Amino acid sequence: MISPTIRMVAPLVLAFALASTANAQARFPEVDPDQIYSPYPEQTFPNTVYFGDTHLHTSYSVDAGMGGNTVTPEGAYRFALGYEVESSTGLRAKLKRPLDFLVVADHAENLGLAPLIDRSAPVVLDNPQAKRYHDMVKAGNGYEAFLDWLSHQGKAEDPIKDPSMSRTAWNEIIDMAEKYNQPGRFTAIIGFEWTTNVDGNNLHRNVLFRGGKEAASQIVPFSQYDSRDPEDLWAWMSEYEKKTGDRALAIPHNGNLSNGMMFAPTTLTTQEPLDADYANRRSEWEPVVEVIQPKGYGEAHPFLSPNDEFADFALIDGTNLNGTEAKTDDMLQYEYAREALKSGLAYEEELGENPFKFGMIGSTDAHGGLASSEENNWFGKANIVEPSPERWKDVLIKSPVDDSLSINALSLNASGLAAVWARENTREAIWDAFKRREVYATSGTRIRVRVFGGFDFTEDDLYKSNLAEHAYEVGVPMGGDLSEAPSDKSPRFLVRALRDPDGANLDRIQVIKGWLDAKGNTQERIYDIAVAGDRTINSDGRAEEPVGNTVDVDDASYDNSIGSATLGAYWEDPNFDPDQRAFYYMRVIEIPTPTFLAYDRKFYDLKDEMPDDATYVSQERAITSPIWYTP
Structure with a gap:
């Protein structure tokens, strides 16, 4: 027996179908396809600001992983996307709002040593020095292993001497970036940190690639074991582009801990005055500089800008990165972005090229795997300064020569973010914004x-x-x-x-x-x-x-x-x-x-x-x- 309800509905459906056919012309008028009513299809200029971090370290960085960081690249991406994760000290952690993009920029030097030791990877057990570190860690002497590894870094000595270990870790980092890259929603930019210290003076750069796995998997990250000179990094980046067809750029950071070397008037190796060729290459490969991060403010300094009442902000200006040498006033002019921008004008007048023509960004340089920059939700510069009742007493970097040169938790600040004007949230669009310098820094606010x-x-x-x-x-x-x-x-x-x-x-x-x-x-x-x-x-x-x-x-x-x-x-x-x-x-x-x-x-x-x-x-x-x- 047919339901009365069905008998009622069937005529209505038929009537609707007939009406739709009859009114098709009215609902779908003829249009000129050459006319574009919407104002947006042909617009190409950047219309959205995206916030992210270009400087995050996970357990794959030796100083982080051997120091107790347990957050992997996967955990870092999940945190950046807004998921709750567990910090290295066991705290529940979550961002107030997700980030739009992230660069996991782990240190190139012996990349992945800690997690490979943790799982007793064959590539570690087959290497005598890596196995020595492995055995120390498994015996409960991980800190001693880390100090031994650290003793080689000041001389840029590679204690492992096996690129296959770094390649293993690099491929895993690339795979995580590919897994979490979601064009239009979240961008995972592939990158790494080239970590060069000269006499304890910070000259670090983060290298960011425009493309994906196909290009990045053809190389192993360039490290200070290959060279300490930024000019050699630029040459390596040039060869990378020729080899892969991809694009690369570098972001210097933390100039305030370089003791006058980040924007020095001479080249590093030859100590020759900067010339037009150097100026051209530096501007080409380093279009952006990091001026805000937890280890200090790098835009301006009260000594250099005495009429700037806002220059006295989050300053760490007493020593270099390793706390091995007290800073003198004459070093400051070669450390801060504003002074470098000014000197760049003089170089351009003299040489026809400006070595310090750069945009400015902020980032976290967090070594706990958590890209947090909110003052009420800051998980520290490293896991040793994650939230705790004792955090304010902690020492981030202990000076080997003078306690007054140590960098303490009390001098740190919760920061920062890179803001990017782009048309879409993709690797290509974000990278292109960095390249054309249409970016800005924030101290962590949006x-x-x-x-x-x-x-x-x-x-x-x-x-x-x-x-x-x-x-x-x-x-x-x-x-x-x-x-x-x-x-x-x-x-x-x-x-x-x-x-x-x-x-x-x-x-x-x-x-x-x-x-x-x-x-x-x-x-x-x-x-x-x-x-x-x-x-x-x-x-x-x-x-x-x-x-x-x-x-x-x-x-x-x-x-x-x-x-x-x-x-x-x-x-x-x-x-x-x-x-x-x-x-x-x-x-x-x-x-x-x-x-x-x-x-x-x-x-x-x-x-x-x-x-x-x-x-x-x-x-x-x-x-x-x-x-x-x-x-």
């Missing part, structure tokens, strides 16, 4: 900031609904170049900044200008171009009144009753000389917020134990890549 420079902008442009489309047509973005100024015009800039949606309000936007004056001397000047609240910017371009401070240190809290969620500015250089080389970059400052030390102090109830003079309050920030002007 401030969104966009900058354009040109000669034909007007103040009304700042309010255009299609600002980006218009600005790419009329000017250039961060990382770009301006030249040949019209006789009656100065560079004009459009800047928009939006606070981290889950973070603190903004205090101000600043322009940092550097230039080469008529006498050939480098100069700098800071302008406040937008400030929150009813504060004023004086005739000298500065806002002298601070934004205020709502931080309650005991409660490790703040509120957004001060500052602004968004800031924007149109600014024209009032002191422009069209005959002088210059650069301009923007710095966006947040209102004061608690540091990880304040959160530790509250969480572990350490008010009566931790020192009163520790840094419990700071102003996080974003620092954009420059726009250069060339006469």
